[in-house]
Amino acid sequence: MGHFFFELKESLFISFRAIRANKIRTILTTLGIVIGVTSVVLMSTALKGMDIAFQDGVAALGSDNMYIDKWSWFDNTIPWWEVRNRKNLDLDEFKKFEELAKLPLAVSPSVWTNQTLKHKDRTLNFNMVTGTNHNYIQTTNLNFAEGRFFTQLENESSRNVVVLGSSVAESLFPRGGGLNQVITIKGRKFRVIGILEQQGSFIMGNFNPDNMAYIPIGVVFKYFHRSDFRSITFNVRAQNNAMLEETKEEAISIMRKIRGLTYDKENDFSINQQEGLLNNINQTTSVIKIAGYFITGLSLFVGAIGIMNIMFVSVKERTREIGIRKAIGAKRRTVLGQFLFESSVICLLGGFLGLAIAVLLSMVVNQFLPTSVQVDAVILAIVISIITGIVSGLAPAYTAAKLDPVDALRYE
16 A cells, blocks of 8 residues: 555656646646636536526515416417417406415416606616505515515505615615605606515516516506506415415416306416426526537547647657666556556646636626536536546556557667
8 A cells, every 4th residue: 555655656746747847838738628627617607606596586486476377478389379369367357366266375466567767867768667466575575675565555546656676776776765765657756665675586687576666556557558458467376385286276267267268168378387487497508508518528628639649749758768667667557657647637737727717707707697606516627627637648648558668768
């Protein structure tokens, strides 16, 4: 065992000496490994960041939610013209649904409209405004940084009150103090009664609660849309995840009854759930993974070929050295180990450099898209580097190990 560790130490020493003697060559050789490791680590951190952002978004809306809508959000099997020709869902149907549904924890209507929000000289154009009722907050996991949601009285009397998402509040009131201030929505005055905590889920885009403003649904139809023109969505929250499927079945049954559908007619509404969004996100990340793996594989292949060529050159340059070592008793495995160590060390240096670059790039990318550097990304970078080093150094190391000492000593 002691002899093995001695050989290991000597191999490392010789490897570092050879690398130090050829600094420029080593740096140029590792570029492929650097690019490959940077690609795979950056991809890993980006995907992890997207996953965390998605989970945050689902947590904010509630994983036990479903949405009854005219439109099918994720199902592409239904022809779009059939969906377009469906009858709109209206408030009267919602009230009937609310009376008949027994299983949900809470239900609320919602309708979206894009409007201009303004406070003094600060303006948000084409910002998403959600009209809903006082029960909406029970169908989500949203929390307040300041204030509250509107009450049943404020909802039923269609008062001009508004709850702002964190990004909207920050844009209109960059110095804070937005609570109880007055903003205008399409020229109409609204008093800010609540500001939500930040959710930070970029994946949900405009539907991210951070980018929303919430007002009573009656106000939307009073000022911005006719109630018979815009279809609304029923937000339905099950009592828990275990009750989700049962609540869905009840919802379908009630909607078919409300809409007078006979047994032979298809549903003229859709039940949208979080799993549809999850599938969409998984499809997106799969494309990113394939592209990332292709770039990584190509970079590592080029890097491995470069290291292999340089190691063959190194074997040729040190033929006499190998002959002397073998002549004084060095075994084949010792020579083999020496060159494998050298190629592995070169790749590890490239791997650590690629890892450092990936972390720095992640910090930059995080300003625009969420990233998350995980321990497994670091381990992945090290493992890839070692495997690449061993694979690319195997052929040159074997060539060096099988050299005949007499022929090697004669080599000029």
